[in-house]
Structure formats: structure tokens, C-alpha cells
Amino acid sequence: MSFTITPVKEHIGAIVRIDDKAHLLDDDLIAACRAALETAGVLVFPQLNLTDKEQLAFTDKFGERVNFSKTVPGGKDADEADVYKITLDKKVNTEPDYVLGTFFWHMDGVTIDQPLPKATFLSARKLSATGGQTEFASTIAAYEGLSEARKAEIADLKVIHRMEASMRPIHHTEIPDERLNRYRSMAVEMVHPLVWTQPDGRKSLVLGTHADEVIGMPLATGRSLLARLSEWAAQPAYSYSHEWQEGDFVIWNNCGVMHRVVPYEDDSGRSMHRTTIMGTERLGRPLKELQAA
Numbered sequence: 001m002s003f004t005i006t007p008v009k010e011h012i013g014a015i016v017r018i019d020d021k022a023h024l025l026d027d028d029l030i031a032a033c034r035a036a037l038e039t040a041g042v043l044v045f046p047q048l049n050l051t052d053k054e055q056l057a058f059t060d061k062f063g064e065r066v067n068f069s070k071t072v073p074g075g076k077d078a079d080e081a082d083v084y085k086i087t088l089d090k091k092v093n094t095e096p097d098y099v100l101g102t103f104f105w106h107m108d109g110v111t112i113d114q115p116l117p118k119a120t121f122l123s124a125r126k127l128s129a130t131g132g133q134t135e136f137a138s139t140i141a142a143y144e145g146l147s148e149a150r151k152a153e154i155a156d157l158k159v160i161h162r163m164e165a166s167m168r169p170i171h172h173t174e175i176p177d178e179r180l181n182r183y184r185s186m187a188v189e190m191v192h193p194l195v196w197t198q199p200d201g202r203k204s205l206v207l208g209t210h211a212d213e214v215i216g217m218p219l220a221t222g223r224s225l226l227a228r229l230s231e232w233a234a235q236p237a238y239s240y241s242h243e244w245q246e247g248d249f250v251i252w253n254n255c256g257v258m259h260r261v262v263p264y265e266d267d268s269g270r271s272m273h274r275t276t277i278m279g280t281e282r283l284g285r286p287l288k289e290l291q292a293a
């Protein structure tokens with residue numbers, strides 16, 4: 001069997017072409033994908049048309065699977081355990097907040113007290129007529145591209161991440177109590193370093209709309225810094241927008257890439273099947289734990 005892995009851009013993205021899907025679990029392919037995930041951040045397998053079982057088998061070859069979305073619609077009612085269905089289809093998703101939040105830059109699983117998910121795997125089952133492209137930005141390339149002065153300035157900063165912060169853009173001035181209580185029941189206020197030195201020594205930025213407050217800075221100053229860093233990371237050289245075709249399978253390094261989706265209509269039936277693997281490092285700590293120490 002043969003496969004090719006072709007870079008899309010210098011800093012992000014690669015296309016993986018396999019001559020026969022039957023070889024998807026071969027060790028040499030997995031090893032090559034694992035390496036490419038580190039260098040490219042995002043791997044696209046065009047029109048692979050995986051079943052849930054095939055996707056789970058591939059996911060399991062990469063690491064320990066985790067489903068951190070069990071408490072939201074689509075998280076536990078899938079045909080296969082650990083496959084989360086991302087959709088705004090009202091028949092499946094009675095709480096659209098969690099999915100509407102994905103219209104904004106984020107990393108998966110940041111407000112859960114467990115090692116940050118290492119990689120996310122997504123199969124396109126049904127697409128919307130308009131919108132729905134997934135955009136990725138390399139937070140590793142973004143860090144490396146900063147000036148030395150900026151790197152020094154942010155080196156030791158810590159940031160409080162809150163799920164409710166990632167939900168603010170989808171509400172008017174105030175989040176209704178019922179939703180606020182729900183968000184707080186689903187997530188933990190986590191304190192993460194802004195600059196993360198990963199196991200291989202590379203550094204990345206931990207960013208997204210869930211990044212709410214830089215500890216030790218006035219609120220507006222900290223939020224401005226976070227917004228500027230996100231804009232920096234999203235510049236064309238460090239980002240890639242995936243125009244999905246049905247059956248595409250995309251995986252990304254959740255520890256070195258943030259992502260968002262271009263808005264699509266909620267009655268489009270767009271449906272994506274997600275699996276996730278656990279990382280190895282418990283990056284941050286719950287705010288409560290730090291306050292008690």
C-alpha cells in the first residue's frame with residue numbers, strides 16, 4: 001500500500017492520500033501521521049468516508065480516547081460511545097449553545113480538569129449549503145513568530161479560562177441564569193499558562209474565547225492582549241481554512257492549533273462526527289484549587 005502526505009502551507013496543514021482505506025490502521029501510516037500532526041498541525045484525508053467504527057479504530061491507534069462532551073446533546077446518544085455528533089439539527093441538539101460557541105476560536109476541552117485533549121478527529125457526514133468551513137490557526141507558529149520582546153513580556157502570564165466566557169458572544173448583554181448555571185455545571189474555571197512548553201520543547205499559546213482573564217492585569221488590558229494574540233495567530237501565514245467535502249476526515253493537534261467554524265444555518269442538517277484522544281500533560285489547575293493553596 002502507499003500513501004502520500006503533502007504540506008498545504010509552510011506552517012500549517014497537510015493532505016494525506018491513501019490508496020486503500022483497508023490500510024488505514026497500518027503502523028507505518030499511523031507513525032507518519034503522528035509525525036505529520038506535530039509538524040503540520042492539521043491533517044486532511046479527503047473523502048475517506050469512515051464509519052464510526054472505523055473512525056474509533058483509527059482514533060484508538062493514536063491514543064487513549066476521551067469523550068469530554070457526554071453531558072451535552074450529541075455526546076451520549078450517538079450510535080457508538082465516544083463519538084460526539086456536532087450539529088445544530090434541533091431533533092438531535094436541544095442545547096445549541098455548545099455548538100454555537102464553536103463559531104469562535106477555541107481549543108477543545110480547555111475548561112475540563114484533565115489533561116488537555118491531544119488531538120481531535122472529525123468526519124464530515126452531512127454538510128450545509130453555505131458556510132461550515134473549519135478554520136485552524138497554529139498557536140505554535142504564532143508563538144515562534146512573536147518578537148523576542150513580546151515573548152519575554154508574556155513568558156510567565158497565567159490566564160483564567162471559563163466556559164461562560166466562550167458563550168458570551170452568543171448571548172446579549174447578560175447570560176440568563178439558567179444557562180450560566182448550566183455552563184458552570186459542565187465546566188471548571190481553569191488557570192493555564194499563556195505560553196505552554198510542550199513535551200517536545202516547542203512553545204505554543206493557549207488561546208480561545210474561553211481565555212477570559214490574565215491574572216495580575218487589569219481586565220481590559222488582559223483581554224486586549226488575548227485578542228491581539230488571537231488575531232496574530234489567525235493571520236493567513238499561520239492559518240488554514242478547510243472547505244469540507246462530504247466524507248472528509250480531518251485531524252488536528254489540539255495542543256498546537258485553535259479552531260472555529262464559519263457560521264452555517266441551523267436547519268441545514270450539517271453533521272460532523274467527532275472523536276478525541278487524551279493528552280499526557282495536565283496543563284493547568286482549577287482556580288479553586290489554586291485559591292485554596
Ligand SMILES: [Fe+2]
Nearest residue numbers: 102107108259
Ligand atoms: Fe472544537
